[in-house]
Amino acid sequence: MLKTLSRLISYKLYTPGPLSTTSTVKDSMKNDLCFNKSFNKDINHIRNQLLKISNLPTEEYTSLLLPGSGTFGVESTLRTAVNQHQKILIAVNGAYGERMVKICKILKIPTKVINIDERKIINIKDVLYYLDTEVTHFAMVHSETTTGILNPIDEISSILKKARPDIKIIGDCVSSFGAVDTDFSNLDFIVTCSNKLLQGVPGLALIIAKNTTLDRCEGNAKSSVLDLFKISRTYNHFVVIPPYQSISALKKAIEEFWKEGGVKARQARYQKNQRALANGMNELGFKHYIDDGDQGWIISTFIEPKHYNYSFEKLYKFLADRGIIIYPGKLSKLPTFRIGTIGELYKEDMIECVKCIKEAFEFMRIPLPLNE
Ligand SMILES: Cc1ncc(COP(=O)(O)O)c(C=O)c1O
Missing domain, CATH: 3.90.1150.10 (Aspartate Aminotransferase, domain 1)
Known part of the structure; x- marks a missing residue:
């Protein structure tokens, strides 16, 4: 290169x-920005918009903004959702599935892996076959950017939830959210970021979480900045200096997203x-x-x-x-x-x-x- x-x-x-982003999204970042009265309004606006885009009921789900990239979103979700006394099943058909496995290993979360050929989609039969009674969580990538393969996350999450309603499902939707028409209603955590299909700029991880699931995650994440439970209970959602320019760009990008249809x-x-x-x-x-x-x-x-x-x-x-x-x-x-x-x-x-x-x-x- x-x-x-x-x-x-x-x-x-x-x-x-x-x-690539539009010139208007880039223009939205040209001023120096800092905390002011309208900032909280913008954050709340973006959080509401994320729920609207996901088509999930606002009374059942919440959305969270976190400084960082897609991986920050994935790691913070895994940290917050699963603890060392639980067990996660991860279906892998590419590098981003493998990344989740690596994160769980670092966090010493008991992990079972379904390794699938990179050229094949993840299918529900494999997931059900590898499921055991100790498994409490399931995670997979929706659009695996390693190859471009699109995994059927709605079908898998729907059948899995019917078979095992107790299982919490985590979707790495970093490269699908906003441009793949999806039923997210069986997922507990949906992860994306600002510089993907919403067409903002890098700087924010975006997480949508089911309230009843997140409410039970207190104390799981051993982290000062990646604890989604803590962030969800923090005034205006930022425990560090927010990436103001990314937030401004995302607000504009979402406006253009709706304008496009x-x-x-x-x-x-x-x-x-x-x-x-x-x-x-x-x-x-x-x-x-x-x-x-x-x-x-x-x-x-x-x-x-x-x-x-x-x-x-x-x-x-x-x-x-x-x-x-x-x-x-x-x-x-x-x-x-x-x-x-x-x-x-x-x-x-x-x-x-x-x-x-x-x-x-x-x-x-x-x-x-x-x-x-
Ligand atoms: C499916 C998927 N997950 C996770 C990531 C990691 O995102 P980032 O590089 O922003 O941390 C990517 C990045 O392309 C991705 O495509």
Whole structure:
């Protein structure tokens, strides 16, 4: 990858976070900000909006803002939700599922892992098979950014809650919340962050929690800043200096989210983007890592060509020189690269990206369409 990106070029990020935001979202951060009277109003507004976006009843759920990234949201949720005398079952089909396992190991939470092939979705049969009577919590990733696979979290949580109503369910929805139409009503904790599909800027982890579940979490999290129970009982929700600019940007981003038409409209735009990318890349002969039916619309993984002239660094630089930033692969088994279809990107941007990839391959003297 390029060692340094020029600060003079306005890049478009075809990445799964950080992602490109609108100029109006960026403008909303231009002032120095600090605590004032309207700040509490803004926080309450954002918290209400998160519940509205989730389509969950406001009297049963609460939402929390935490300084940090998606992982801060995931770790604070695991810390708060589960204690060392309980047991969590985690279904893993990618790096973000593995990250939850790693966090639980650090926290010494008894953990049982279902390891699933990265190319296969998590399915309820496996979850029920591995469930034992000691399991108190279940966690999974909704949209696994490692590959772009979309796991059916609503179906799994619904069947699991029917089979075992006592189990508390945690969803890492970092890369799905806001653009994947989902029934969250069987989840106890839903985690996302500001710089994903809501299209704010980095700086905030966002957590939606079921009140009756959170109420029983006092004392679980051994942390001064990652204890969601404590945060939920803290005036204005911040135990440290809040990331004011991120909050301001998120408020603006949510306003634009509704202007676009909410979850369904954003999902439709990203799906259009993903289809334009998939069609263009198919024409160039690239193979998708994930089967069509399981592929989400957030990020797509492509298998790298074996041609001796190919190098990801050359492709990356060629695209970056034209203002396009893509992502390397995250798989250990196979060389791949990834292209995101989220953020302030439209179908025309995807067509432009494919056109530049074609030019990059001509530049590398690799015949297209690929024939591998
Ligand atoms: C599904 C998922 N979970 C967790 C994370 C971690 O988020 P962050 O890098 O903001 O900590 C990501 C980041 O891309 C993600 O896609």
